[in-house]
């Protein structure tokens with residue numbers, strides 16, 4: 168495990184270094200860059216037809232059952248009406264104006280040097296290669312709809328851990344994929360899970376064998392880059408008995424003009440005593456519809472943690488869920504949402520207590536600014552007979568100005584008496600007294616506000632790997648400056 | 653150094669909400685001088701310190717304040733701080749999620765107008781923290797969150813020690829401190845003053861006891877929004893002996909009809 172230890176040591180050194188940079192106000196950070204767009208090897212026409220689904224499947228050389236799986240899902244997608252809750256913005260989505268498949272590179276890349284120059288440059292600006300070298304066990308970096316870069320460290324391979332993109336996962340481990348895909352989130356769960364199932368491409372496939380503890384986070388970085396392009400990743404993570412794994416995905420999208428749809432499906436399975444943490448930071452450009460279905464099943468004494476950050480996008484609808492199926496299972500959902508001008512973050516959490524003595528903690532932090540809107544939509548369900556359940560839900564909203572908005576829609580369905588369920592919600596604004604205290608120490612109004620906001624989400628940031636928390640603080644700073652400059 | 657007084661307050665009137673709290677305060681603090689400001693509860697001591705620091709809710713309706721010859725009232729609170737004015741708060745604010753370390757380093761950067769490397773900062777921090785008998789772990793806590801009264805006051809003085817201001821307003825720094833903590837904090841204040849001989853000080857206190865450790869050059873008594881009496885340290889002793897009743901009897905305005 169020498170390489171793992173080396174990586175951890177380097178991580179510590181890096182942490183000391185970045186600690187000093189954490190608070191630096193770095194005005195150089197830029198996003199919104201754009202790569203040349205004529206690099207695509209294949210780009211489907213706009214609109215969704217059976218022919219396109221067949222073509223996607225054929226281009227990927229998929230087995231017959233996967234094509235059937237896709238086609239059945241397509242039917243469900245067509246049959247299901249658009250959800251009439253969440254946001255009226257949903258009705259603006261024009262399914263006929265979306266490319267359902269774009270492939271930028273023909274072959275899988277094994278190491279960083281082989282990744283095409285302009286793609287590398289993009290990741291460079293996002294700080295990826297460095298992070299990859301420093302402490303990542305493996306990277307599945309998705310460029311457009313196809314994975315172009317993929318590596319697995321030898322020590323992971325030795326442990327028997329599978330970490331690959333979903334397309335390769337299907338090719339190399341068809342029996343595992345066939346057994347589990349769609350078991351956590353059935354195709355027909357909702358309109359967008361059906362859509363994803365019909366046209367999915369990319370995403371990650373992870374299997375951690377019994378008892379194996381993966382000590383370094385596994386990480387995927389991806390972005391979308393074409394106007395009117397849809398992204399439909401499909402991620403499946405299986406942590407076998409007593410194993411543990413932390414998976415991280417993050418995106419920083421460039422700015423472009425026409426609406427774009429992102430609709431991922433993420434399925435997690437934590438077997439008895441296993442632990443999965445899934446960390447996401449999403450920062451789609453402000454024209455993206457981000458409609459994600461995420462659900463985990465936690466078996467006896469297993470733990471699943473969703474750490475979920477939503478900045479950017481036009482509309483996000485995302486409610487990570489944990490089904491606590493086995494006695495003693497534990498679910499935790501920690502999220503932040505940032506909604507600026509014209510944005511609606513409809514995010515939340517769902518916990519299903521399906522077994523006795525299961526426990527859950529939901530912490531939601533949201534910030535609305537410049538007329539932005541955040542909503543917390545949550546469900547806590549306790550089935551009859553599930554005695555000894557403990558659940559704690561806390562939602563804190565911070566309103567940066569008077570014309571921004573925050574709502575809470577908590578639902579509790581508790582069908583058992585012997586439980587302890589707590590719910591607490593606060594809405595606040597930056598207080599004059601806090602601002603004055605910081606400014607009396609020489610911080611400018613902007614610096615003081617930034618510090619207060621970063622403090623507000625620190626419960627979230629402290630759970631992130633260092634380079635992510637630095638990046639998140641920078642993104643928040645950019646968002647805050649947005650209205651000043 | 654300029655020969656301008658550190659602070660020159662002329663006929664200062666301050667209103668909070670609808671109510672006039674300060675009704676014409678005059679005070680001159682020369683560089684290096686220590687002034688004590690005493691007075692019963694509600695006489696306007698904190699109002700003076702807030703108004704001087706530039707709290708937006710404390711409206712100056714009349715008068716002027718020069719800080720090292722410059723018009724203080726035109727500056728925002730952050731500019732005042734960067735120019736060397738410091739207020740140790742009577743009730744410091746809790747800022748959830750902000751680490752003391754991060755706060756102090758940013759504060760110092762702002763004051764110095766340049767970056768302060770982590771290494772440089774740690775060195776100074778350790779020095780000043782040992783001066784105030786504070787433990788290293790302290791800086792990993794969140795700003796004023798769950799601090800005891802004594803910890804809050806110590807932390808305020810730690811900030812003063814780091815910033816090395818040219819004028820300090822200490823608002824009831826002694827309250828909430830037990831006798832040992834009071835000695836440590838006052839020793840700390842004296843050490844900062846000894847190092848910065850031009851530093852002016854306005855020590856706001858209710859009691860004489862803090863002045864046993866920090867000897868003032870002048871003592872003023874604020875009563876119902878005005879300085880009604882000024883003298884040397886003997887005035888504080890006198891006040892201690894007779895209580896504020898004496899002042900009240902002498903200066904209480906007849907009830908307005």
Ligand SMILES: Nc1ncnc2c1ncn2[C@@H]1O[C@H](COP(=O)(O)OP(=O)(O)O)[C@@H](O)[C@H]1O
Nearest residue numbers: 668669673691692693694695696697698699700
């Ligand atoms: N923020 C405020 N809002 C309303 N009244 C205030 C405020 N601050 C001070 N006051 C009033 O001003 C008067 C002086 O208070 P203060 O300056 O705190 O006195 P001291 O510090 O001498 O005890 C009191 O009557 C107090 O109630």
Ligand SMILES: [Mg+2]
Nearest residue numbers: 697698742824
């Ligand atoms: Mg007071």
